[in-house]
Amino acid sequence: MNQQRSELAREEWREFFDTMTRNYEGAEVMVEVMNKDFGDLLGVEKLPLAYLEYDPKDDQFSIGVGGRDGRYPVVLRHVIDHPQRILTDTLQQGTVRAFDVFDAEGDQTIVTLYLTSVSSA
Template sequence: MTQQQADLPRAEWHNFFEKLTKDYEGASVTVEVLDRTFGDQTEAAKLPLAYLEYDEKDDCFSVGLGGRDGKYPVVLRHAINHPRRIQTTSSIPGTPWALDIEDGEGNQTLVTLHNRPSISE
């Protein structure tokens, strides 16, 4: 089974990321930047999600990682000003969410929300 990418309509960005944050808060997240000038870089690997948000007033998408406990006491914030397109993979049970955010200069940020580990009883 393959995952399909779909453009997320701008009018839905704020509410979509608010819900995704509630569903995945604390889940491991990886942030990769594909920059035309500086090349491909991993900014964060499997850090706990604090939030995903789109600020309509400032036209800025942000992902916050960490800041929840002594192991990750500070929130790492990655911001993308003036995103022009956000694509997401379809939500297939058992697979991570992936977001592909493109800014006005054609640079991409890939945000992968990994599945939460199951809690053993």
């Protein structure tokens, strides 16, 4: 798989994730955590994206999933405190986006967004 990875500057995080939320809200998302103590963990697989956000005041990155309908009535939230680096990939142009968030302890969270039936205007 040909991946183009680029690191986002910290001052771009908030706007980048606001844009990603607008473009991918409702798309299926997968969240994987690579924890140095516990190994690889699958946190979320193919749930609808509610939001992505970076809060500079609290220095937190959050992923919200679900909350869209009766099938997924509750928004589940995954939070990463004090993210250090964020890398972004385009895995398949126009259909799959992924990014990696690295925290202060060296753990890595991989978020993959699948743009399937959402049309762009």
